[in-house]
Amino acid sequence: MKRSLFGRLWPNVTAVVLFIGFVFPVYWMFSTAFKPTGDIISENPVWFPTDITFEHFERAIGVDHFWTYVANSLIVTLCAVGLALVVALAGSFALARMRFKGRRGFVIGFMVAQMAPWEVMIIAMYMIVRDASMLNSLVPLTVFYMMMILPFTILTLRGFVAAVPRELEEAAMVDGCGRAQAFRKVILPLLAPGLMSTSLFGFITAWNEFPLVLVLNKEAEAQTLPLWLSSFQTAFGNDWGATMAASSLFAIPILILFVFLQRKAVSGLTAGAVKG
Numbered sequence: 001m002k003r004s005l006f007g008r009l010w011p012n013v014t015a016v017v018l019f020i021g022f023v024f025p026v027y028w029m030f031s032t033a034f035k036p037t038g039d040i041i042s043e044n045p046v047w048f049p050t051d052i053t054f055e056h057f058e059r060a061i062g063v064d065h066f067w068t069y070v071a072n073s074l075i076v077t078l079c080a081v082g083l084a085l086v087v088a089l090a091g092s093f094a095l096a097r098m099r100f101k102g103r104r105g106f107v108i109g110f111m112v113a114q115m116a117p118w119e120v121m122i123i124a125m126y127m128i129v130r131d132a133s134m135l136n137s138l139v140p141l142t143v144f145y146m147m148m149i150l151p152f153t154i155l156t157l158r159g160f161v162a163a164v165p166r167e168l169e170e171a172a173m174v175d176g177c178g179r180a181q182a183f184r185k186v187i188l189p190l191l192a193p194g195l196m197s198t199s200l201f202g203f204i205t206a207w208n209e210f211p212l213v214l215v216l217n218k219e220a221e222a223q224t225l226p227l228w229l230s231s232f233q234t235a236f237g238n239d240w241g242a243t244m245a246a247s248s249l250f251a252i253p254i255l256i257l258f259v260f261l262q263r264k265a266v267s268g269l270t271a272g273a274v275k276g
Helices: 002-033 055-061 066-097 103-115 118-131 138-163 166-174 179-190 192-208 211-216 225-232 240-274
Strands: none
Touching: 002 240, 055 240, 066 103, 066 138, 066 179, 066 192, 066 225, 103 138, 118 138, 118 211, 138 192, 138 211, 166 179, 192 240, 211 225, 225 240
8 A cells, every 4th residue: 555655655745846846946036037026136035025116127128239149040030940940841741751772861960960969060151151151140040040950840740751551642633633632731730739749949049049149140230149148247247136037038938838838849859759
């Protein structure tokens, strides 16, 4: 009886501990953003804001070129995710449906590309962009971000395409659809969970990327929000209130997106990992 009770209890206790460990930093970030400066720098931690203030948010939003950073981040992130989905749909269909020489090597290559750290190629990327006279431009960022999220997108969507019975596609083609039309009308609607999960992953990756834009885009008009977060660290110290306020604002779009896509994103990640 005791062993059975312990067997039911320890997974719940472990889940609660992990939940607290993951949620507490987020809570501390949001709560610090609303604390007065005196509570932030106090030697004794203030667990709950006593006096709520919005001055940190005003300083964060009041930074020069703030709305330019927002627009650049949205443009680069959405374009990179959109391009990656278009390319990945074609690539995943080819890997799942067609048989050609070197197919297994292609899959292994995508896995290796997914595991490789992109930071080791920053120097090469910088030289390519510099030689093309495209420094301080959003176009190279969009292309590089698309390349970063493309391997994961292809591998995940490949599992979903492989899970769709060929008979559905063949039946549509018998009824008069071409291959492209059968893909659009039959397979594409069934890929919604995979598209949701890969879009969420791609959005988070491109939205959070910092080193590449730091190296390629030195002018403020071509920078994105991750560099905005670093603007509150000066030679005189860190403005922790403004930093936490900016971090909270920076995290809100991802939290909203995850809330709306949570169910389909989680099912998409698990399904795409085991199928195909």
